[in-house]
Amino acid sequence: MRRIDIKIVNRTLVIVLSVLAIHACAPKLTVMDADPNIPEQFDQPQDSTNTADVQWRNYFTDPNLVALIDTALANNQELNIFMQEIQIARNEVREKKGELLPTVNVGAGAGIDKVGRYTRNGALEATTDIEPGKEFPEPLPDFVVGAATTWEVDIWRKLRNAKKSAFTRYLASVEGRNFMVTNLIAEISNSYYELLALDNQLALVQQNIQIQSDALEIVRLQKQASRVTELAVRRFEAQVLDTRSLQYDIQQKIVETENEINFLLGRYPQPIPRNAALFESFVPDVVKTGVPSQLLENRPDIRQAGLDLEAAKLDIQVAKARFYPSLGITAGVGYQAFNPSHLLSTPESLAFSLTGDLIAPLVNRNAIKAMYYSANSAQIQAVYNYERTILNAYIEVANLMSKSSNLQSSYDLRAQQVEALNQSIEISNFLFRSARADYMEVLLTQREALDSRFDLIETKMEQLHTWINIYKALGGGWE
Structure with missing residues (x-):
C-alpha cells in the first residue's frame, strides 16, 4: 500500500512539472552575436612589436612628469570615486553569491x-x-x-547566472578603472608638455620684447637725426606694446594649465616643477603600433565592452529562467x-x-516578458557598443599614425621657415640702418619671425600630444 502511494505521488509530481514547464516556456528571441573582425594590418604592414607593452614609467622618462603621475594615481578624486564603484560591484557579487545559499x-x-x-x-x-x-x-x-x-x-541556473553576470560586471568595472588610468596619464602628460611649450613661448616673447625695445631706441635716435618720421617711432612702439600684451596672455595660460594639472592631482594650486629647457631637445621614441588584433587585448575600453556584452547575455538567461517553475x-x-x-x-x-x-507564473506574465525583452534589447545594445568600440579604436590609431607622419614633415618645414626668417631679420635691420629698407619691412619681418617661432613650438607640442595619444590609443599606460 505504501509503495502504491509513492508511485501516485511521483506521477503527480511529474504531471505537475510537465504542465508547469510547458506553460512556462519563454518566448523565442533573435539572439544577435558580435562581429569582432578587425583588419589584419593598419595602412601598411607591421610586426607584432607594440609600444603598448611598455610600462608608462619607461615610456615617460621625465622625472618631474613621473612624479606628477604618481601623485595623480593616488589622489585623483575621479579615480577614487571610480574605485568605490568597483567596491560596489564587488559587493553585488557577494550578494548574488549569498542568494545561492540557504x-x-x-x-x-x-x-x-x-x-x-x-x-x-x-x-x-x-x-x-x-x-x-x-x-x-x-x-x-x-x-x-x-x-x-x-x-x-537553483534548478534552472537562474541564481548562478545572476552571480556570474555580477562578477563579469565587476571585471568590467575594473577595466573601466584601467581605461580611466590610461586617460588620466595621457591627460596629465599632455598638460605637462603644453606647460613646457607655454614656458618656451613666454621666453620667446620676452626675448622679442628686448629685441623690439632695442629697435625702438634705435628708431627714436634716427628720428632725432631726422632719418625717420614720428610715424615710424609710433609703429615700433605699438609693436612693443602688442608683444608685451601677448606676454600676459601666455602667463594666464600658464596659470590655468598649472591649475588643470593640480586639479588632476587632487590638490590646490601650487607651482608645477618642470624643466622648460628639455622641451626643444626632447625627441620622442619611435612608436610601434603592432597589429590591430592586439587592440582587443590591450585597450581597456574594448575589454570592458566585451565583458559588458558577456554579462548582458547572462542577463537574458536569468530573465528566461523566470518563466520556469x-x-x-x-x-x-x-x-x-x-x-x-x-x-x-x-x-x-x-x-x-x-x-x-x-x-510557476500562470496568469499575467507581462512583467516577466517585459524583463525578458528588455534584457534582449540590452544585449543587442552591448553588441553594437562592442563593435563600435573596436571600430573607434582602429580609426583612432590610424588617424594618429597619419598625424604623426604629417606633423614630422610640417615640423621640418617650419624649422626651415624659422631659420629663413631669422636671417631675414638680420638683413632687414641692416638695410634699415643703411636707409635701404622701409621700417614697415622691418616690422613685418619681425612679426613673421615671431609667428613662425610660435608655430614651430605649437607644432612640437602637437607632436608630443600625438606621441602621448597614440600610446593611449594602443592601450598603454594602465598595466
Whole structure:
C-alpha cells in the first residue's frame, strides 16, 4: 500500500512539472552575436612589436612628469570615486553569491492566546463535558525557541547566472578603472608638455620684447637725426606694446594649465616643477603600433565592452529562467511549550517542519516578458557598443599614425621657415640702418619671425600630444 502511494505521488509530481514547464516556456528571441573582425594590418604592414607593452614609467622618462603621475594615481578624486564603484560591484557579487545559499534565522518568542469557547478551536481545547479542571489553560501561553531556514533550489541556473553576470560586471568595472588610468596619464602628460611649450613661448616673447625695445631706441635716435618720421617711432612702439600684451596672455595660460594639472592631482594650486629647457631637445621614441588584433587585448575600453556584452547575455538567461517553475524549501526546528519549565523537554517539546513549494507564473506574465525583452534589447545594445568600440579604436590609431607622419614633415618645414626668417631679420635691420629698407619691412619681418617661432613650438607640442595619444590609443599606460 505504501509503495502504491509513492508511485501516485511521483506521477503527480511529474504531471505537475510537465504542465508547469510547458506553460512556462519563454518566448523565442533573435539572439544577435558580435562581429569582432578587425583588419589584419593598419595602412601598411607591421610586426607584432607594440609600444603598448611598455610600462608608462619607461615610456615617460621625465622625472618631474613621473612624479606628477604618481601623485595623480593616488589622489585623483575621479579615480577614487571610480574605485568605490568597483567596491560596489564587488559587493553585488557577494550578494548574488549569498542568494545561492540557504537563509538561516534563529530566534525566540513568547505569546499568549485566548480563543472563544464556542468556536472550533475552543471546542477542541475543551473536553466533551466542558467541565472545569479538564480543559486547556485559559489563556494559553506559548514559548518557542528555534531556527528556520529557507532555500531556493537553483534548478534552472537562474541564481548562478545572476552571480556570474555580477562578477563579469565587476571585471568590467575594473577595466573601466584601467581605461580611466590610461586617460588620466595621457591627460596629465599632455598638460605637462603644453606647460613646457607655454614656458618656451613666454621666453620667446620676452626675448622679442628686448629685441623690439632695442629697435625702438634705435628708431627714436634716427628720428632725432631726422632719418625717420614720428610715424615710424609710433609703429615700433605699438609693436612693443602688442608683444608685451601677448606676454600676459601666455602667463594666464600658464596659470590655468598649472591649475588643470593640480586639479588632476587632487590638490590646490601650487607651482608645477618642470624643466622648460628639455622641451626643444626632447625627441620622442619611435612608436610601434603592432597589429590591430592586439587592440582587443590591450585597450581597456574594448575589454570592458566585451565583458559588458558577456554579462548582458547572462542577463537574458536569468530573465528566461523566470518563466520556469521555482522550487523553494522551508524548514524549521526548535522547542515549543506552553510552560517554560517544559520548553527544553525532549522529545515532548521538540517541533520541526519541512515544506517544499513549486511555483510557476500562470496568469499575467507581462512583467516577466517585459524583463525578458528588455534584457534582449540590452544585449543587442552591448553588441553594437562592442563593435563600435573596436571600430573607434582602429580609426583612432590610424588617424594618429597619419598625424604623426604629417606633423614630422610640417615640423621640418617650419624649422626651415624659422631659420629663413631669422636671417631675414638680420638683413632687414641692416638695410634699415643703411636707409635701404622701409621700417614697415622691418616690422613685418619681425612679426613673421615671431609667428613662425610660435608655430614651430605649437607644432612640437602637437607632436608630443600625438606621441602621448597614440600610446593611449594602443592601450598603454594602465598595466
